[in-house]
Amino acid sequence: MTQREMEQGDAKLGYFRSNHTWLYWALVIALVLSILIALGQGRYEIDFYSVSLILLENMAMVSESWKPVDERIVELIRLPRIIVAGIAGAGLAVAGAALQGIFKNPLVGPQIIGVSSGAAFGGAFAILVSESQVLLVSLAFVFGLLAIALVYIVSRQHGRASILMLVLSGIVISAFFSALVSLTKFVADPDDKLPAIVFWLMGSFASASYEKVLLIGLPVVFGIGVIYLLRFQLNVLSLGDEQAQSLGLEVEKIRWIVLAAIALVSAAVVAAAGVIGWVGLVIPHFSRMLCGPDHKVLIPISALVGAIYLIHVDTVARTVSPAEIPVGIITALIGAPIFAYLLRKASDKGWSAE
Amino acid sequence: MYLRFSVRHITKLLCSGWAFLLIFYSGVSGAAESIEFVDQRDRTIKLDGPAERVVTIPIPAASMFIAVDGGTDHLVGMHNLSKAAIKGRILGKFFPDSLSIPSNVTGKGFTFTPNVEELLKLNPDLVFQWGHLNDDIIDPLENAGLNVALIKIGKEAFTRKWLQIMGAVTGKEEKAKQLIAWRDSVAKEVADISKSIPDSEKPRTLYFMNYLSKLRVAGGKSYNNYYIDLAGGKNVASSLGMFAEVGIEQVLEWNPEVILLNGFEAKLSPEDLYKNELLADVSAVKNRRVYKMPLGGYRWDPPNQESPLTWLWLSMVLHPDKFEWDLTKRIDSSYQIMYGKGVTAADVENILRFDMNSTAANYQIFR
Amino acid sequence: MITVTNASVKYDNRFVFRDLGFTLPKGKIGAILGSNGRGKTSLLKAIVGLQKLTGGSIQTTGRIGYVAQKTEITFSYRVLDIVVMGRAPHVKMFRVPSVEDYEIARKTLTDLRLDHLIDQPYSRLSGGERQLVMIARALASECRILVLDEPTSALDLANQLVIFQALQKVAKKSGLTVLMTTHAPQQVSLMCEYVLLMYNTEESEWGEVDSTLNAENLERLYGIPMREVKVSSTEKTFVPLISTTET
Numbered sequence: 011m012t013q014r015e016m017e018q019g020d021a022k023l024g025y026f027r028s029n030h031t032w033l034y035w036a037l038v039i040a041l042v043l044s045i046l047i048a049l050g051q052g053r054y055e056i057d058f059y060s061v062s063l064i065l066l067e068n069m070a071m072v073s074e075s076w077k078p079v080d081e082r083i084v085e086l087i088r089l090p091r092i093i094v095a096g097i098a099g100a101g102l103a104v105a106g107a108a109l110q111g112i113f114k115n116p117l118v119g120p121q122i123i124g125v126s127s128g129a130a131f132g133g134a135f136a137i138l139v140s141e142s143q144v145l146l147v148s149l150a151f152v153f154g155l156l157a158i159a160l161v162y163i164v165s166r167q168h169g170r171a172s173i174l175m176l177v178l179s180g181i182v183i184s185a186f187f188s189a190l191v192s193l194t195k196f197v198a199d200p201d202d203k204l205p206a207i208v209f210w211l212m213g214s215f216a217s218a219s220y221e222k223v224l225l226i227g228l229p230v231v232f233g234i235g236v237i238y239l240l241r242f243q244l245n246v247l248s249l250g251d252e253q254a255q256s257l258g259l260e261v262e263k264i265r266w267i268v269l270a271a272i273a274l275v276s277a278a279v280v281a282a283a284g285v286i287g288w289v290g291l292v293i294p295h296f297s298r299m300l301c302g303p304d305h306k307v308l309i310p311i312s313a314l315v316g317a318i319y320l321i322h323v324d325t326v327a328r329t330v331s332p333a334e335i336p337v338g339i340i341t342a343l344i345g346a347p348i349f350a351y352l353l354r355k356a357s358d359k360g361w362s363a364e
Numbered sequence: 365m366y367l368r369f370s371v372r373h374i375t376k377l378l379c380s381g382w383a384f385l386l387i388f389y390s391g392v393s394g395a396a397e398s399i400e401f402v403d404q405r406d407r408t409i410k411l412d413g414p415a416e417r418v419v420t421i422p423i424p425a426a427s428m429f430i431a432v433d434g435g436t437d438h439l440v441g442m443h444n445l446s447k448a449a450i451k452g453r454i455l456g457k458f459f460p461d462s463l464s465i466p467s468n469v470t471g472k473g474f475t476f477t478p479n480v481e482e483l484l485k486l487n488p489d490l491v492f493q494w495g496h497l498n499d500d501i502i503d504p505l506e507n508a509g510l511n512v513a514l515i516k517i518g519k520e521a522f523t524r525k526w527l528q529i530m531g532a533v534t535g536k537e538e539k540a541k542q543l544i545a546w547r548d549s550v551a552k553e554v555a556d557i558s559k560s561i562p563d564s565e566k567p568r569t570l571y572f573m574n575y576l577s578k579l580r581v582a583g584g585k586s587y588n589n590y591y592i593d594l595a596g597g598k599n600v601a602s603s604l605g606m607f608a609e610v611g612i613e614q615v616l617e618w619n620p621e622v623i624l625l626n627g628f629e630a631k632l633s634p635e636d637l638y639k640n641e642l643l644a645d646v647s648a649v650k651n652r653r654v655y656k657m658p659l660g661g662y663r664w665d666p667p668n669q670e671s672p673l674t675w676l677w678l679s680m681v682l683h684p685d686k687f688e689w690d691l692t693k694r695i696d697s698s699y700q701i702m703y704g705k706g707v708t709a710a711d712v713e714n715i716l717r718f719d720m721n722s723t724a725a726n727y728q729i730f731r
Numbered sequence: 732m733i734t735v736t737n738a739s740v741k742y743d744n745r746f747v748f749r750d751l752g753f754t755l756p757k758g759k760i761g762a763i764l765g766s767n768g769r770g771k772t773s774l775l776k777a778i779v780g781l782q783k784l785t786g787g788s789i790q791t792t793g794r795i796g797y798v799a800q801k802t803e804i805t806f807s808y809r810v811l812d813i814v815v816m817g818r819a820p821h822v823k824m825f826r827v828p829s830v831e832d833y834e835i836a837r838k839t840l841t842d843l844r845l846d847h848l849i850d851q852p853y854s855r856l857s858g859g860e861r862q863l864v865m866i867a868r869a870l871a872s873e874c875r876i877l878v879l880d881e882p883t884s885a886l887d888l889a890n891q892l893v894i895f896q897a898l899q900k901v902a903k904k905s906g907l908t909v910l911m912t913t914h915a916p917q918q919v920s921l922m923c924e925y926v927l928l929m930y931n932t933e934e935s936e937w938g939e940v941d942s943t944l945n946a947e948n949l950e951r952l953y954g955i956p957m958r959e960v961k962v963s964s965t966e967k968t969f970v971p972l973i974s975t976t977e978t
């Protein structure tokens with residue numbers, strides 16, 4: 011069955027509500043526009059006409075009317091940075107959406123669940139023992155997954171995980187891994203490894219390059235792919251273990267696959283850009299308001315919204331002042347108040363109990 | 365809390381008891397006069413005579429103490445990172461004994477919390493500690509009844525105050541005055557020439573506090589800004605505060621004509637910038653005017669006892685046509701004063717980082 | 732068919748029930764009665780496979796559909812999307828429901844006369860509608876046995892009737908075996924053919940409703956005096972069981 015036939019089938023069955031197609035197109039156009047706008051913004055002034063010509067030159071013969079430095083800035087500095095920010099945004103948003111699904115709770119995010127601090131420790135430890143970027147991503151992944159697993163085990167009582175237990179377990183596990191990060195810093199060589207660890211932990215898109223695009227892109231795309239393939243299973247899983255199990259779902263197996271995918275995505279983002287909080291919490295929530303909770307639509311919409319969001323946040327971070335503003339500060343300034351609002355709204359609806 | 369309170373009380377009582385005995389003793393023997401000075405937190409500290417056993421916790425304080433005191437005989441403990449700057453460097457060559465001075469008075473790495481018991485074993489008369497960080501690194505020292513002098517870092521005036529305090533502590537006030545006067549005279553020498561340089565001829569200069577993992581530059585409130593100005597340059601990042609992270613695009617926008625690389629990132633070399641394709645259009649890179657900061661008795665980039673040499677060096681780097689100091693001679697004579705030792709040509713090449721700077725533009729003037 | 736033999740369930744070294752046994756024939760509707768905490772839900776979960784037995788065994792034929800007591804779900808999916816989740820047993824890992832799966836889901840909804848709800852978000856449904864959607868989801872899995880945990884406890888009288896009629900209709904039409912727990916003996920006498928009375932941990936009684944569900948047994952079950960009142964109408968005799976205690 012071709013994609014088109016499937017979509018026709020879905021449309022016939024009313025599965026694909028027509029406004030979703032519309033929403034996809036709107037967001038794809040918004041993403042392209044965001045990238046173009048971001049390419050035209052920066053501390054170094056390049057007029058938009060030159061930016062367009064520089065881009066066009068890759069596809070058609072255009073006489074070079076710009077300085078070589080302009081082309082380098084647009085293609086070697088801004089573009090990889092925008093791509094990394096977009097991938098990170100998409101990854102964090104999808105990881106958040108999937109986490110909220112498997113914990114059947116709309117108020118969890120990669121940060122709350124401890125994966126970020128686990129990945130941070132893995133990365134810091136990797137820097138301590140080697141200079142390999144691959145080892146960095148691998149260890150960030152392993153410890154990110156370990157952190158999620160610990161939070162998952164600690165928070166469950168009689169097969170249930172209340173939001174309170176989740177948040178508390180997340181605090182406990184995050185604190186534990188933060189202590190390990192401090193320990194890593196403590197034993198690191200202060201002339202060499204220590205500054206490298208400290209700066210890596212602060213994280214930023216400033217050092218983006220096409221190598222980083224690959225470094226973050228491959229794991230994130232793979233992770234999002236796995237999560238998207240499991241979109242139907244995520245729907246079932248979000249009903250709760252008992253219902254999912256009675257519907258014949260291999261609950262534990264699927265949950266672990268999704269958790270591993272989430273850890274992979276989060277670790278890659280942490281490895282490339284440091285700990286960026288709140289995106290995975292707020293964006294899926296916002297996306298659900300746009301398109302409803304069905305993961306079939308929610309996953310791609312979250313990815314698009316997350317990418318657009320982080321591209322704009324990073325554009326602000328690199329343009330408003332000569333000094334770089336850490337992206338995490340902006341996402342927290344926007345995310346924390348929204349989370350507080352959601353928390354209050356949620357407690358009215360009784361999510362606090364379950 | 366009560367325990368801490370009572371311990372303080374008891375130590376104070378004991379100390380005053382000792383003080384009585386000492387005053388009595390000194391009265392009898394007619395020994396050294398007591399010393400009184402004010403530290404950088406405006407606390408008055410009294411010693412019964414020149415300090416014989418000093419411990420320095422702030423990292424640059426060790427080499428400065430050695431410079432003022434003229435040797436390592438009275439330095440009984442230092443920070444492990446102070447030692448790292450001595451080991452294998454010129455001070456290690458001048459004073460091989462310094463390598464056996466204990467450096468375990470704090471934890472390993474970038475921490476300033478004292479190991480009080482290790483410190484007490486050294487039986488110091490005076491401990492230098494940072495005054496601008498939190499008081500938790502000070503209280504344990506005071507609770508143990510130790511004399512503590514608090515010092516701060518940042519401005520040129522602060523550094524002069526360090527010299528003054530260390531002069532008082534060692535009883536070598538004259539030498540401290542001499543070192544301060546040297547700062548004044550060199551600052552004046554350099555300023556006399558640099559003030560006549562029109563703004564348009566002052567090279568746009570950028571100092572990288574970090575380069576390898578992040579780009580962090582020195583802003584207008586940094587000490588680096590002070591000496592870039594003094595030596596006839598223009599700090600392109602002067603609108604920023606102390607140190608700030610910037611994007612590479614911002615560096616391109618500034619397009620600095622001279623780039624200075626910090627001495628802290630040991631592996632960082634001008635080659636790293638020449639190889640960076642993204643910086644290829646920056647004037648300093650195109651004209652090979654990227655310089656690693658020298659490292660003498662201490663790193664030349666932060667304020668220290670050798671700062672006048674930094675100013676002389678930088679003025680020549682910025683304006684090779686306008687400043688013609690004999691830097692080798694200057695290093696030699698000032699080292700004679702500070703450390704009582706002279707330098708060889710090889711030492712100078714080492715200090716000026718010829719290993720990294722030899723292919724930079726105009727650097728042969730230092731040979 | 733459901734056959735339970737010498738089944739026991741233990742929590743924290745305390746038996747919930749012990750050596751319990753019964754057989755519910757294919758196509759019949761059975762009910763489980765018992766006061767709170769007797770282990771009705773544990774027994775259902777054991778049959779569905781969500782609860783491990785401490786001893787004994789349970790044999791069932793064909794797929795089991797389960798409708799839990801709790802009908803809230805965190806995310807308010809559309810009704811069709813919820814019912815299609817009943818197709819999960821037929822959807823492989825990393826796959827999504829096919830067009831056929833959607834057809835079956837739609838047909839199930841039509842059979843239960845719920846077509847008008849297809850595009851509604853779950854949160855907008857009434858309690859009775861939610862229960863029906865949950866039943867539809869179970870039926871969409873093409874189960875041969877349907878197990879329901881207090882399907883009517885949260886519903887008003889009219890909705891209770893709707894649910895029961897729907898269940899009766901499905902059982903008759905497709906030979907579905909239905910087992911449910913309830914707190915309403917009257918409904919059992921009206922709708923069910925078999926009943927299990929769980930008196931206490933050790934003792935229970937299984938039998939056809941006509942012979943088992945009487946005042947004497949119910950007095951024993953709930954520990955309150957009960958009385959049968961025969962009401963005759965033109966079509967059939969109705970035997971309500973009412974409590975005789977003063978309230």
